[in-house]
Amino acid sequence: MQELLHQFEELRKYIDDQLSRYLENKEGLLEGLYESIRYSLFSGGKRIRPIFCFLVGELFDIPKEKLTATACAVEMIHTSSLIMDDLPYMDDAITRRGKASNHLVYGADVAALASMALLMRSYQIVLQDPSLPAAKKSCIAEKLASTTGLQGMVGGQYVDLRLLEKTMSPQVLEFIHAHKTASLFALSGTLAAEIGEASAAEIAAVENYARNLGLAFQLADDILDTDGSKQETGKSLKKDKCNFVQLYGLDKTKELAKDYTGKATDALQVFDGRNEKLVALGTMLLDRRS
Ligand code: GRG
Secondary structure, eight states: OHHHHHHHHHHHHHHHHHHHHHTOOOOGGGHHHHHHHHHHHTSOOOOHHHHHHHHHHHHTTOOHHHHHHHHHHHHHHHHHHHHHHHSTTTTOOSEETTEEOHHHHHOHHHHHHHHHHHHHHHHHHHHTOTTSOHHHHHHHHHHHHHHHSTTTHHHHHHHHHHTHHHHOOHHHHHHHHIIIIIHHHHHHHHHHHHHTTOOHHHHHHHHHHHHHHHHHHHHHHHHHHHHOOHHHHOSOOSOOSSOHHHHHOHHHHHHHHHHHHHHHHHGGGGGTTSOHHHHHHHHHHHTOOO
16 A cells, blocks of 8 residues: 555656646736636646546556546646636635635736636647547547536536526435546546556446445545535535435445445456456545545
8 A cells, every 4th residue: 555655656756747748838918817726736736537547557558658637637627627616716725735816816807817727728738739640639528528528527617507506306316426526537537547548448347446446435535525624625614505424414425425436346347357456546546635
């Protein structure tokens, strides 16, 4: 386990360096906007999605360089969505990762631009990546767009903002988290599998693992929202209109998180003998306190 934690730390450093490289500013007039982007991008995120991308890459012996743009693109999308999610006309959150939300430091106008710029930059770094063949790049860009757009995170956020409070149903809540959270997890893993020329069965196994883990991750988030502290999570708590704990209670939510983690682990059987790191990642996410 110690070895794995060390590997994650090394990967985090690598991801941070690469993100800095992708966000180098060569235009003085834009410095304020870059500052706002860097403020959120380098504010202590766990980098779980790109780490997952690299772990799947290991299953298929993909050199790290070939996954760098994709892994960083996913992290840019994640940060873009956090900045937007915190805006006054969305969740109106005042803290994120233990710091004031982006819009409280730079203004809602600049925060919205920072979110938009990160999203666009994510597509651009994939499309400009010299290590990927053109067909692969357009396939990745299409998947990035569908996961973030109407059929993905934007759709999930709409249902969250407009329909959740009215219905308070488990189906609606699952729809929201499948689209807002699990879909980006799934994308990180399946893109790595596709870059590694995995078989259809292997890609399906990674997707199955990631979708279940993504939901377990969200359940753990809702548990932390109830029994965690602001110091642990670094964000405003109890802002949810309706979450799994409110629907099912704390004990049942903990049980469900375990069930989804179990389903995620089961999906890895096809990688028998080389799936230990992904199994460990599942346990770490289930037990996380931040
Ligand atoms: C701009 C792509 C885009 C989408 C617009 C605002 C929106 C639609 C969607 C919101 C999606 C969202 C914020 C989902 C929450 C996902 C979640 C559980 C975040 C916490 O992830 P961690 O714990 O965060 O990995 P860190 O801080 O470690 O990076």
